[in-house]
Amino acid sequence: MFKFEDITYHFDGGDRTIQVSGAVEEGGALALRGPSGAGKSTVLRILARLLQPVQGTVIFQGRDWYSISPMTWRRRVHYLPQRPVMFSGSVLDNLKRPFELVILKNQEFDQGRAERLLRETGLSLEMMHQDAHTLSGGEMARVALVRAMLVEPEVLLLDEPTAFLDEGAERLVLSLLIEWLQERSGRALIIVSHSEDELNIFPSLQVVDIATINREGVV
Amino acid sequence: MEHGIIPISNWQLALSVVLVLLAGMVSAFLKLGLLKSLAWGTVRAFIQLTLIGYVLAYIFEWNNLFIIIPIIFFMCLVAAREATRRVNEPTQQPMLVSFISLSASTFLVGLIVVGLIIGPDPWYSARVMIPIFGMILGNSMNGISLALDRMYGEIRAHVDEVEELLCFGATPWEAVRDLVRKAVKAGMTPTINSLMVVGLVSLPGMMTGQILAGADPREAVRYQIVVMVMVAAAVAVGCLLIVGLSYRKVFTEDLALVTDMRRSNG
Structure with missing residues (x-):
């Protein structure tokens, strides 16, 4: 369903390079594994077309990535950064914000679904009218995940989605992700996580190791 | 008197x-x-x-039109250079867009003022055109400089939000629209402030000059009103043009933010 080949990116003016390939099937999860600073987040950003690799290609649903407009691509292959981003306004404003975009004009904001997803991540509905910038890091991370799910992407690129969460919230979020994968066909996720335990919860998990290579070819 | x-x-x-x-x-x-x-x-x-x-x-x-027009373009060029000199964007080249924005707004508003409102004979009277266009340029230059600087500043300060919107499939314009609005507002604010206090806090230079030159203050005031509104119009058009022509430069061909915007954010 989603396959990337020879994605190559240079860091520090070419001193360090990453080169990576991988694939994920419908309903599956792919983990990017590697030490801190290895470039896992960079790979996610490349797959979201926020960064341009020096070479490599991605095939999504049989189509080359550059045959799809960047707007359509990012709407279908959604990247969720590790540090959650909140827009100004309430939690509700934040959940509705993407639906103001032209690309989502034919898609209605489903408040019922939003409330259900918030509850499933362990958030109280009372915070719906709270200023989003007053939320804790963990709450913001969950609101950002719910906001991403509401626009119905086909591939979720998740960068440490549980980094800000306590154990209880982490379990809820992981269950929700598994449920999201299985809820409808045509979905997949690519995840960066430091926690092996967290990753093992996903059925049929594929793993790709990421490492940077310096000029001498040493990992 | x-x-x-x-x-x-x-x-x-x-x-x-x-x-x-x-x-x-x-x-x-x-x-x-x-x-x-x-x-x-x-x-x-x-x-x-x-x-x-x-x-x-x-x-x-x-009083030759073919001398007046190149002189005004030269003035636009100097103003464009001055307007972008203080914009701290080494990777961008805003000089050309600045020149286009200043020339377009100055000629649009200047020709309306000279041709339709003041109406000298001949219509291109150098005695009218050069000071009028100069006043428009002087003010627009500050306006577009402020707007441009503010636009880059706002995008750098809100780089995460811009990128988040892109991740939902926003067009570059949708991703920076609110920030661009703030930039145009910043460019126009000094002009609007001067409209509010003119005559109360200070007498503008042109009016003072006319009075010193012996003009009737009531007549000088009429000129000053025309000058103030023409400056407001030119600043608005100039700011709109400069941000409209510049915002795309912070995006790559693949409509992602250029890495420089993110890097400078830390």
């Missing part, structure tokens, strides 16, 4: 040097180290203004 300009003789002009000495004494007293700059600045101002006085006298005498 006394009419007509009171001429300043060479002796009276020389007397104004006393005022420079006063500024020089302040500099010396506080050890500001500005004596040399002050002296050089005074000499430059004297030479530049004397020369421009003679040049303008010739231009007004010729």
